[in-house]
Amino acid sequence: MPAEVQTRTAADDQAASWIARLGTRTIALATIQEFAKWREDPANAEAYRRAEQLWSRTGELADDPDIQAALAQAQGRRPRRFSVKQIATGSLTTALAASLAAGAFFWQIRDTYATEVGEQRSLQLADGSRVRLDTASKIRVRFTDGERRIELAEGQAFFEVAHNPARPFVVMTTNASVTAVGTVFEVRRVGSETRVVLVSGAVDVAQAATPSAPQRLLPNQQTAIKAGKAKVSAVNADTATSWTTGELTFVDTPLAEAVAEVNRYLAAPIILDAPAAANTPINGVFRSGDRTAFVSAAAHLFNLKAIREADGKVRLVSSRNNAQG
Structure with missing residues (x-):
């Protein structure tokens, strides 16, 4: 033997x-x-x-x-x-x-990882970096001996990057690139917009459509890139990335925006049919995917009535309008 x-x-x-x-x-x-x-x-x-x-x-x-x-x-x-x-x-x-x-005698990985609606997934890449994929998200990984490149094709991902200055770690979307070394950050695609939140370390964010110099983000900063423009603002990184622990944290978030966020984790979504309450802020922490808790809280706080429809969706309507109907 x-x-x-x-x-x-x-x-x-x-x-x-x-x-x-x-x-x-x-x-x-x-x-x-x-x-x-x-x-x-x-x-x-x-x-x-x-x-x-x-x-x-x-x-x-x-x-x-x-x-x-x-x-x-x-x-x-x-x-x-x-x-x-x-x-x-x-x-x-x-x-x-x-x-x-x-x-070609070098290490190269090309693979695709994705999640379904309501699913999250944790990965350890070959270089030791860690990735957490949020609901309905997809990344494509391409590692060579000179670069670690991730394409975020859909959704949102949280990155904990292994330190290696000789092999830059780059996350690409359709309109931006984020370069990091030994950094913790998240990248999210929302339609044609790319959002980046920095938790620790530093990242350089470059716009794909403009030749301008990359923008350096500091911890607890975020940038939103859309239509060739980038807007940097302060953010509570722990709150913004609470989804990585299975929680959705809302701080003075308009109800319509909160409903949209909750719906990202639901196969049968919530329909907000109460225009008067759409811009009213909501505060709270909810488990991702827990539709019942969110609907119950929203109905109580905003005097709404939850109506379960035949296809499994839940419609939130004004109690007053429902009573009049």
Whole structure:
């Protein structure tokens, strides 16, 4: 038996399996929680670190017997030699195989991650950075040896960036780019607008449509970019990013705006059919996805009546208008 197989541990095989499972296009929250619990064991964490290092050795990947054995066991196959063509069929190694075929000996990842309505998802990228995707969001990841690039295609994401000045971490939207090194921040797409909130560190925000110099944000600042214009303002970063803990925090937020935010997490949304209350501010903290609590509070605070419709939606109307009808 080859020496490599004899020295492998159960943790090594489990780590290889986790790399394959976490490399798929969609991952259930239960899977992420299971992975986090597994990685709490120091031996497992070290095995996962070794596995990530092996994956990063792109030039040696096709011929590495240790990887061959780990993949074979994780995927329920007998150990055998993989060709570049065969590797290309794996969900995790598509980008690696392309690099090998082109003769490019550098680490490159290209993958897409997305969430459904009401779903959130936590990811750890290959460089150690962490991403939390909000409801109905999508990112595309492209890492090379010189740059870490994320495209936010839809929705909102929260980034905790691993420090590496030699490989800038750049988040792109259709009208802006955000460059950070060792920074915590969020980026959100709202129609044609890009919003950036900085929690800690510093980011440089550049507009795609203008050649002007990037704008440096400081902690507890946000910028909103739309139609070639950027507006910087102060913000409570903890409040703005409370969604990352499963909460929606409203501070003097117009009711119509709060309803729109709550609806982002609902398959059957709330319809605000009370024009007089639309601009009235609401304050409070609600669990994301908890429609019942929000509807109950809004109805009580603003003298509204909640009407459940046949398709599952809830309509908020003025109690006075309803009584007159």
